[in-house]
Amino acid sequence: MMPPEHETTSITGIPSNVLLTNRTENISVHAEPPSSVSNLSPCLDRQKPDQQEATPVRLSVLRESLRPITLKFEDVAYTIKLRTNEGSCFSSSEPKLTRTVLNGVSGIARPGELVAMLGPSGSGKTTLLTALAGRLPGKVSGTITYNGQPFSSSIKRKTGFVSQDDVLYPHLTVLETLTFTALLRLPNKLTIAEKIEQAELIIMELGLTRCRNSIVGGPLFRGLSGGERKRVSIGQEMLVNPSLLLLDEPTSGLDSTTAQRIVSTLRGLARGRRTVITTIHQPSSRLYWMFDKVVVLSEGCLIYSGSAGRVMEYFGSIGYVPGFNFMNPADFLLDLANGVAPDTKHDDQQEFQGRSDHHDDQNSTKQSLISSYRKNLYPALKDEIHQSFRDPFCSASGLSPSRSCENQWTTSWWTQFNVLLKRGLKERKHESYSGLRIFQVMSVSILSGLLWWHSDTSHIQDQVGLLFFFSIFWGFFPLFNAIFAFPQERPMLIRERSSGMYRLSSYYFARMAGDLPMELVLPTIFVTITYWMGGLKPSILTFTLTLLIVLFNVLVSQGLGLALGAILMEVKQATTLASVTMLVFLLAGGYYIQHMPPFITWLKYISFSHYCYKLLVGVQYSKNEHYECGLGMHCRVFDSPAIKLMDIDNMGWDVAALAVMFVGYRLLAYFALRMGRPQ
Ligand SMILES: Nc1ncnc2c1ncn2[C@@H]1O[C@H](COP(=O)(O)OP(=O)(O)OP(=O)(O)O)[C@@H](O)[C@H]1O
Numbered sequence: 139m140m141p142p143e144h145e146t147t148s149i150t151g152i153p154s155n156v157l158l159t160n161r162t163e164n165i166s167v168h169a170e171p172p173s174s175v176s177n178l179s180p181c182l183d184r185q186k187p188d189q190q191e192a193t194p195v196r197l198s199v200l201r202e203s204l205r206p207i208t209l210k211f212e213d214v215a216y217t218i219k220l221r222t223n224e225g226s227c228f229s230s231s232e233p234k235l236t237r238t239v240l241n242g243v244s245g246i247a248r249p250g251e252l253v254a255m256l257g258p259s260g261s262g263k264t265t266l267l268t269a270l271a272g273r274l275p276g277k278v279s280g281t282i283t284y285n286g287q288p289f290s291s292s293i294k295r296k297t298g299f300v301s302q303d304d305v306l307y308p309h310l311t312v313l314e315t316l317t318f319t320a321l322l323r324l325p326n327k328l329t330i331a332e333k334i335e336q337a338e339l340i341i342m343e344l345g346l347t348r349c350r351n352s353i354v355g356g357p358l359f360r361g362l363s364g365g366e367r368k369r370v371s372i373g374q375e376m377l378v379n380p381s382l383l384l385l386d387e388p389t390s391g392l393d394s395t396t397a398q399r400i401v402s403t404l405r406g407l408a409r410g411r412r413t414v415i416t417t418i419h420q421p422s423s424r425l426y427w428m429f430d431k432v433v434v435l436s437e438g439c440l441i442y443s444g445s446a447g448r449v450m451e452y453f454g455s456i457g458y459v460p461g462f463n464f465m466n467p468a469d470f471l472l473d474l475a476n477g478v479a480p481d482t483k484h485d486d487q488q489e490f491q492g493r494s495d496h497h498d499d500q501n502s503t504k505q506s507l508i509s510s511y512r513k514n515l516y517p518a519l520k521d522e523i524h525q526s527f528r529d530p531f532c533s534a535s536g537l538s539p540s541r542s543c544e545n546q547w548t549t550s551w552w553t554q555f556n557v558l559l560k561r562g563l564k565e566r567k568h569e570s571y572s573g574l575r576i577f578q579v580m581s582v583s584i585l586s587g588l589l590w591w592h593s594d595t596s597h598i599q600d601q602v603g604l605l606f607f608f609s610i611f612w613g614f615f616p617l618f619n620a621i622f623a624f625p626q627e628r629p630m631l632i633r634e635r636s637s638g639m640y641r642l643s644s645y646y647f648a649r650m651a652g653d654l655p656m657e658l659v660l661p662t663i664f665v666t667i668t669y670w671m672g673g674l675k676p677s678i679l680t681f682t683l684t685l686l687i688v689l690f691n692v693l694v695s696q697g698l699g700l701a702l703g704a705i706l707m708e709v710k711q712a713t714t715l716a717s718v719t720m721l722v723f724l725l726a727g728g729y730y731i732q733h734m735p736p737f738i739t740w741l742k743y744i745s746f747s748h749y750c751y752k753l754l755v756g757v758q759y760s761k762n763e764h765y766e767c768g769l770g771m772h773c774r775v776f777d778s779p780a781i782k783l784m785d786i787d788n789m790g791w792d793v794a795a796l797a798v799m800f801v802g803y804r805l806l807a808y809f810a811l812r813m814g815r816p817q
Contacts, residue, residue: 205296206249206411207284207381209270210523214280216240216265216438238438239265242280244519245433245443247415249381252401252408252428254446255417256468257435258476263417264302264386266435270415271299271384273636284382293382295548295638298375300385304367305629307565308356312346312370313337315354318561319374322639325548340376344369345399365392372400376407378637383407385416394422401428423466436475441507443519456510477503547641554640558648571656582611583664587671594673595765598778602755604672606729609750612661612688613695614720619657620699621712623649624811628707631811646808653696661685661692675758683757691750694796697803698746704810723747728784746799749792756786 220235240262247253255263268274270282272289284293306315316337324333341350346369354370355361362370368388375383385404389397401421405428408414418425432449434442442449449467453459453474460470461480473479477500547554569575590604624631627649635642665685670676674684699716706712723745725731734742742748759775767773776786 205381207293207296207413208249208286209247209282209284209382209413209415210245210286211270211282212244212280212520212523214240214243214266214269214278214282216262216269216274216276216278218276240269240278241438243433243435243438243440244280244516244523245431245440246519246522247413247431249411249413250408251413251430252405253413253415253431253433254421254426254429255415255433255435256421256471256475258472259419260437261435261475262438263435265438266433267384267386267415267417271297271636273299291638294636295378296381297637298378298380298383299633299637300368300371300375300383300388301633302386302390303629304371305633306354306367306370306374307561307630308354308359308361309565309568310561311351311353312341312362312366313350314561314564315370316340316373316377318557319377319639321557322549322554322634323378326550326553336377337373340373343376344373344403346370346373365396368392369400372403375637381412383412383414385414387417387419389421389425390419394424397422398425398428401425418468420472421468423468426466426468432471434471434475436477436504436507439504439508439511440516441475441504441511442471442515443511444515452515456507456514458507474503474507477501479503547638549640551641551644554644555648555651558640558645559652562648562652566652575656575660579615579660579664580667583667584671587668590668590672592671592673595759595763595775598765598767598775598781601672601674601758602778602781603729604668604674605754605758606727606751608665608668608684608688608754609691609727609747610720610724612664612692613723613747613750615660616657616692616696617699617716617720618713620653620696621703621716622709623653623700624703624807625707625709625712642808642812646811650804657692657696658689661688664688680757684754687750687753687757690793690796690800691746694746694750694799694803697800697807700807701803701810704807704814707814727751732779732782743795746796749795752784752786753789753792753796755781755784756789756792 216239217236218239220237243262243266245253255267257263265274269278272282272294282289284290287293310318317334320333320337320340321330324336328336341347346366349362349366352366353361354367361367368391372385372388375385383404388400388404392400401416404414404416408430421429426446429446431444432442432446433440442452444452446467449471450460453470458474458479470480479499549557586604586607590600593600593604595601631645634640635645662685665681665688669681669684674680698719702712702716702719703709706715722741724747726734726741726745727747728742728751759781761776763775764772765775765778767778775781
């Protein structure tokens with residue numbers, strides 16, 4: 139298998155000097171001539187700033203991989219447990235069923251090579267690709283090495299993975315999507331302007347110029363076409379300047395011209411000393427010949443792994459010759475992988491007769507192909523895999539490959555936080571500032587203002603009811619809004635975190651901060667309207683304290699919503715649990731029941747509505763305040779039946795309890811996200 143020669147064209151076949159001219163017009167960059175692997179500086183990410191100055195890396199961000207990766211996998215096997223009725227009322231005593239999805243799969247992909255994974259649907263292509271990307275849950279047996287080392291976070295950050303489903307933020311435009319990715323993924327040694335320029339270049343490279351300002355779209359509103367979405371996904375991964383790029387069916391559902399364009403882009407990327415592996419369904423012969431190597435799977439086993447150009451020669455040598463002279467090799471391979479062999483008995487008729495109805499024949503053909511592979515191809519492949527790997531980068535610098543070439547995050551915590559905050563604000567502005575939400579809060583505030591219109595202390599029960607309503611409404615509302623936060627963003631979070639794009643903490647704090655303005659503006663409007671309409675104490679200080687307590691309550695309730703969402707990661711379950719929790723908090727809040735049975739009084743101590751209600755009452759009335767409790771009779775407010783048992787004196791404890799919940803729920807949400815983190 140000959141490694142492809144280096145080409146001096148850019149990644150889509152545009153001559154590199156065209157790109158070079160574009161870049162040098164705008165920013166100062168150093169042009170680097172295509173060099174051999176050994177000419178590259180070792181571990182560029184670790185160089186000191188003064189060394190970086192002298193190193194011509196900037197232009198190469200998209201032209202060449204900074205650290206090529208040789209991927210070797212040997213005897214990779216993966217077994218899944220099939221779900222049975224075990225645990226249900228009707229469980230049988232049958233043993234657990236398992237299924238082998240991959241069975242002893244081996245291969246090598248080197249920098250500069252474009253490798254296609256072919257096989258019928260269900261043959262294990264996606265599973266193998268996911269295993270190679272280090273993202274397969276559960277135990278994968280066999281060995282997979284990257285430059286002779288096992289998968290690590292350093293490799294993760296140099297690996298681009300385009301999944302079959304495009305996971306994109308629906309409300310961002312193409313330009314915004316790629317710009318935010320560039321800002322997050324490209325190293326800090328590039329300026330912001332240079333990163334944005336890289337995003338623009340990718341848009342040009344992938345032919346997305348026409349739709350650069352179109353929104354991506356989602357299931358409920360149209361945006362990009364399937365092909366355009368796919369190209370945006372590929373563009374996002376290209377922006378890592380990946381050394382290893384893995385793509386799951388990047389051409390499915392695309393017209394042949396677009397498919398060809400994408401594959402030629404991939405070929406161009408491979409020529410920049412990247413290792414590119416893609417699964418592909420039914421490629422045309424035009425596409426097939428663009429691949430350097432093919433790996434052919436049949437029911438999780440290999441029937442071929444090697445040069446794309448020698449496929450016919452190999453299968454001819456073991457007795458499988460296509461009936462037609464000009465048959466697409468991909469069709470031929472897929473027929474073989476399905477166990478459909480050319481009918482050699484009718485060679486004279488030059489006919490290719492499938493025997494799809496003959497299962498036994500198909501199985502024996504597959505078995506024969508698998509054993510031929512193990513006999514003829516596997517020994518040489520094994521020898522090649524076992525040839526020791528010498529990392530030219532690390533050995534040149536005398537650094538230990540496993541530790542020293544390990545780089546850290548490409549961008550700082552603060553950069554990640556800033557970019558994620560801006561992206562979140564853009565993506566969610568339609569949601570945060572939705573007219574419906576504003577209408578909901580305004581209408582409830584005006585209605586409750588009218589219901590409690592200028593209530594006074596002679597109707598103390600009513601006034602206290604209004605304060606309790608504050609605590610409950612601003613317990614429910616933020617809780618249910620916050621529940622959606624993480625489950626909705628889960629696919630994006632999984633994808634971006636799996637590729638080591640940012641720290642969980644920067645994402646988490648950006649999400650908190652982004653939600654804050656609207657979470658605080660709405661209750662402020664609400665309290666301002668209802669407080670004055672409802673006839674509560676006309677004092678600016680009391681009003682301000684009431685507002686601050688409600689806002690504190692909002693933050694605590696939001697924290698609980700985030701924690702429930704992060705723990706369950708499923709909106710339906712989380713909303714069910716949240717409604718039960720809030721109902722308990724409502725009942726235990728201290729307004730409806732003052733004389734709780736002792737064995738259940740603890741419930742009120744876990745209810746944030748209880749503390750909020752106590753604080754609201756505590757700031758509204760002073761100790762010696764009196765109200766008209768009967769004709770000509772005045773009683774102390776704190777002796778009224780609604781308040782008497784509330785223990786208003788210890789407001790410091792109430793604030794402390796809310797503070798503990800504020801921090802506790804947020805920590806819980808953070809750790810739930812961290813624990814639930816996919817590999
Ligand atoms: N987690 C899982 N649970 C159950 N079955 C699984 C799981 N993962 C993979 N499989 C099964 O393993 C087989 C291989 O799946 P995989 O997605 O790798 O196939 P594929 O070759 O990529 O198929 P396609 O071309 O249709 O995408 C399929 O039959 C699939 O149903």
